[in-house]
Amino acid sequence: MRVLGIDPGLTRCGVGVVEGVPGRPCKLIAYYIVHSQPDEDIALRLLHLDTSLADLVAEHKPESVAVERVFSQHNVRTVMGTAQASAVAVLAGARAGLPVQTYTPSEVKAAVTGSGTAGKAQVTAMVTRLLSLDAPPKPADAADALAIAICHIWRGGTRARIQAAAIAAARRGGVRR
Amino acid sequence: MRVLGIDPGLTRCGVGVVEGVPGRPCKLIAYYIVHSQPDEDIALRLLHLDTSLADLVAEHKPESVAVERVFSQHNVRTVMGTAQASAVAVLAGARAGLPVQTYTPSEVKAAVTGSGTAGKAQVTAMVTRLLSLDAPPKPADAADALAIAICHIWRGGTRARIQAAAIAAARRGGVRR
Numbered sequence: 072m073r074v075l076g077i078d079p080g081l082t083r084c085g086v087g088v089v090e091g092v093p094g095r096p097c098k099l100i101a102y103y104i105v106h107s108q109p110d111e112d113i114a115l116r117l118l119h120l121d122t123s124l125a126d127l128v129a130e131h132k133p134e135s136v137a138v139e140r141v142f143s144q145h146n147v148r149t150v151m152g153t154a155q156a157s158a159v160a161v162l163a164g165a166r167a168g169l170p171v172q173t174y175t176p177s178e179v180k181a182a183v184t185g186s187g188t189a190g191k192a193q194v195t196a197m198v199t200r201l202l203s204l205d206a207p208p209k210p211a212d213a214a215d216a217l218a219i220a221i222c223h224i225w226r227g228g229t230r231a232r233i234q235a236a237a238i239a240a241a242r243r244g245g246v247r248r
Numbered sequence: 249m250r251v252l253g254i255d256p257g258l259t260r261c262g263v264g265v266v267e268g269v270p271g272r273p274c275k276l277i278a279y280y281i282v283h284s285q286p287d288e289d290i291a292l293r294l295l296h297l298d299t300s301l302a303d304l305v306a307e308h309k310p311e312s313v314a315v316e317r318v319f320s321q322h323n324v325r326t327v328m329g330t331a332q333a334s335a336v337a338v339l340a341g342a343r344a345g346l347p348v349q350t351y352t353p354s355e356v357k358a359a360v361t362g363s364g365t366a367g368k369a370q371v372t373a374m375v376t377r378l379l380s381l382d383a384p385p386k387p388a389d390a391a392d393a394l395a396i397a398i399c400h401i402w403r404g405g406t407r408a409r410i411q412a413a414a415i416a417a418a419r420r421g422g423v424r425r
């Protein structure tokens with residue numbers, strides 16, 4: 072199973088592509104950070120993220136997309152940008168007809184480290200080990216996107232497959248207003 | 249100038265299409281509420297909103313899109329959904345190559361009623377009068393989307409035109425990662 076994991080952010084959005092099956096070490100395919108400038112127009116920032124994610128989905132042809140769910144623990148301004156980026160991320164998968172699954176930060180941490188309260192360094196160390204990398208991913212925040220993809224692979228894709236059928240049906244059905 | 253105004257929401261998203269020039273009564277073209285169910289999968293909800301807005305932009309061919317800017321005065325859960333819907337709304341315009349402008353709620357209220365702290369009933373009454381309607385728009389929350397479109401027409405489109413050039417350039421330029 073090939074999964075594209077997204078750690079949504081408006082200024083820095085992490086993207087990780089991983090292949091694997093539940094319970095075994097996974098294979099790193101690629102990772103990216105999509106950037107935009109905080110002083111840039113919001114329409115341009117969202118359009119850039121949208122185009123970049125659509126390109127990466129087209130390039131890597133994942134079977135599903137996994138996105139970290141936004142929480143409100145940070146300051147409100149940051150959360151709004153993250154929520155907007157997460158909408159673009161979820162849409163990038165849905166528009167390509169792929170199943171999209173969201174995971175909370177603690178679900179992701181628990182999946183890769185065994186602890187839902189693991190620190191950033193621990194997540195990075197486990198991602199490096201689970202993907203059999205010689206060194207941690209650089210930039211470091213790409214590790215989160217890779218962790219999300221690994222989390223999705225290991226938790227299996229049952230929910231994802233049910234949702235894929237629903238998305239396919241919705242796309243066939245046209246628009247409800 | 250024909251403007252498509254969007255009052256973003258995940259459960260109910262208001263869309264109003266208005267034609268006019270600054271300072272004169274405007275003409276109502278159409279209004280809609282795009283619905284989705286809170287218990288539905290987030291990917292399906294965002295995809296439905298995305299498809300519906302793209303269809304309405306294609307159908308009405310506005311020259312620009314105006315979106316109400318999200319604020320954090322409400323509860324955090326609502327704000328997250330609204331922020332996600334606003335990203336989809338802004339993208340609907342940007343992806344069609346249109347200039348997209350955002351306005352705060354008080355800018356919209358001030359534009360149509362003269363007061364940035366006007367109540368919902370006052371906004372609805374002014375929208376009804378400014379569009380020369382026999383009765384207030386139904387459902388009532390469509391009035392907000394129409395107010396956003398009127399606000400954009402009356403405030404002129406200078407910023408919008410500058411941004412349109414930037415969007416056109418960004419779409420020509422392909423993807424920066």
